[in-house]
Amino acid sequence: MKIKRALKVRLYPTPEQLNKIKQTAGCKRLVYNHCLAHKNTFYECNIKDKDLTDEEKLKIYNTYQPPKIVDVKKEFPFLKDVSYKALEQCVQDLFKAFLNFFQGRADKPNFKKKKYHHDKYRENQIPVDFFNWNERLIKLPKIGYVKFANRKLPKWFNLKHIKPKNLTVEIVPSGRVFVSISCEYEASTADKVWNGDENQVIGLDFSPAKMFVDSNGNIAPDYKPHKQLHNKRLKRLKRQLSRRGILRDEHNKPVHDDKGHLIVVDSNNREKARIKVAKLEEHIVNCRKDWQWKEALRLCRSYEAVSVESLTIKNMMQFSRNAKNYVDASWGMFGVKLGWKSVFYNTQVIENSKWFPSSQLCHCCGYRNKTVKDLRVRKWNCPNCGAHHDRDVNAAINLKQNAIKHLETPIMGATVGSTGCYVCGGH
Numbered sequence: 001m002k003i004k005r006a007l008k009v010r011l012y013p014t015p016e017q018l019n020k021i022k023q024t025a026g027c028k029r030l031v032y033n034h035c036l037a038h039k040n041t042f043y044e045c046n047i048k049d050k051d052l053t054d055e056e057k058l059k060i061y062n063t064y065q066p067p068k069i070v071d072v073k074k075e076f077p078f079l080k081d082v083s084y085k086a087l088e089q090c091v092q093d094l095f096k097a098f099l100n101f102f103q104g105r106a107d108k109p110n111f112k113k114k115k116y117h118h119d120k121y122r123e124n125q126i127p128v129d130f131f132n133w134n135e136r137l138i139k140l141p142k143i144g145y146v147k148f149a150n151r152k153l154p155k156w157f158n159l160k161h162i163k164p165k166n167l168t169v170e171i172v173p174s175g176r177v178f179v180s181i182s183c184e185y186e187a188s189t190a191d192k193v194w195n196g197d198e199n200q201v202i203g204l205d206f207s208p209a210k211m212f213v214d215s216n217g218n219i220a221p222d223y224k225p226h227k228q229l230h231n232k233r234l235k236r237l238k239r240q241l242s243r244r245g246i247l248r249d250e251h252n253k254p255v256h257d258d259k260g261h262l263i264v265v266d267s268n269n270r271e272k273a274r275i276k277v278a279k280l281e282e283h284i285v286n287c288r289k290d291w292q293w294k295e296a297l298r299l300c301r302s303y304e305a306v307s308v309e310s311l312t313i314k315n316m317m318q319f320s321r322n323a324k325n326y327v328d329a330s331w332g333m334f335g336v337k338l339g340w341k342s343v344f345y346n347t348q349v350i351e352n353s354k355w356f357p358s359s360q361l362c363h364c365c366g367y368r369n370k371t372v373k374d375l376r377v378r379k380w381n382c383p384n385c386g387a388h389h390d391r392d393v394n395a396a397i398n399l400k401q402n403a404i405k406h407l408e409t410p411i412m413g414a415t416v417g418s419t420g421c422y423v424c425g426g427h
């Protein structure tokens with residue numbers, strides 16, 4: 001099986017190199033926006049508001065001629081200073097973005113903005129000697145060798161067997177610079193078989209504050225809602241940011257514009273405050289990701305099949321008072337990580353249908369108790385067989401039993417209500 005994988009390392013560029021990276025990212029943004037504007041004009045003249053089917057739209061779109069980079073360069077001579085391949089790649093990306101839009105997979109692409117402080121560009125041609133592990137150097141076109149963080153090289157990253165496809169250089173809002181080396185390689189993965197042992201199957205029921213409750217009655221180990229743990233500090237830093245760099249008059253009173261908004265000017269102190277907020281937000285995301293990867297690894301190592309529910313968290317949040325918990329858990333991303341880990345560990349991830357009433361069914365007799373729909377019911381007795389249930393554990397057991405049914409009948413059937421396995425971004 002072909003596997004796509006990326007190695008992401010932090011770069012430590014010198015000030016000149018950082019400037020050059022920022023310049024390349026800025027030029028890429030300019031070319032992207034320039035081409036997007038050109039394309040938008042074509043779209044509005046020929047396709048928009050016309051009674052056409054998707055196929056006809058695509059046909060017209062295929063006749064479109066994008067502006068050549070050589071011509072754009074003539075208009076903006078400073079583009080010569082940066083890597084040509086990075087500019088070429090962004091035009092290709094834009095083409096793909098529009099294709100996704102016409103085929104209904106995505107929204108119409110937007111203009112890239114500088115104010116988000118999040119920039120990246122991709123090099124689709126990698127120099128042969130781009131990677132020097134002993135000296136911890138990576139070669140970027142037109143920039144030269146840049147130092148990267150000293151970390152342990154993962155086992156799979158052996159340049160004799162894998163083929164690096166492209167390099168993505170990314171500047172995140174806190175100002176840190178990363179590079180992802182995306183690679184492709186051939187790997188043999190074992191067939192996913194279940195030997196019929198029910199102990200090797202686990203069901204996970206989503207629970208906002210505890211992340212999940214499993215079918216053995218345990219809650220997720222060491223789970224912490226990280227955003228809420230850091231909320232106090234985050235709030236304070238954001239408050240500081242909102243006070244910095246505000247235009248004031250001679251009496252030190254803030255100046256408002258016509259609409260009554262405060263006028264913000266660029267200032268060093270505002271920039272410092274912004275970086276503080278960005279660093280903390282990054283830390284929260286990293287903590288969450290770290291826990292999720294480790295937990296996904298533990299589950300994939302210990303079980304042969306993991307049964308999860310597929311949820312639309314956005315809809316659930318509307319009816320909940322603890323919506324913050326829902327966001328903090330990031331359940332969808334956890335499913336993706338599980339799917340990705342399962343590729344390497346002979347584990348099946350079974351995603352149950354959204355409409356499978358996992359919490360309403362009694363796992364002993366299968367009776368459906370509709371009163372449990374109310375989220376406030378935490379414990380209930382089955383009116384049919386009298387069994388006493390904890391809401392979450394019962395749901396997890398139902399998910400497990402549903403998964404076992406699915407495993408016993410390997411044909412994807414409508415009989416079990418499973419929608420199949422996660423297709424991860426890995427292959």
Ligand SMILES: [Zn+2]
Pocket residue numbers: 362363364365366367382383384385386387
């Ligand atoms: Zn029952």
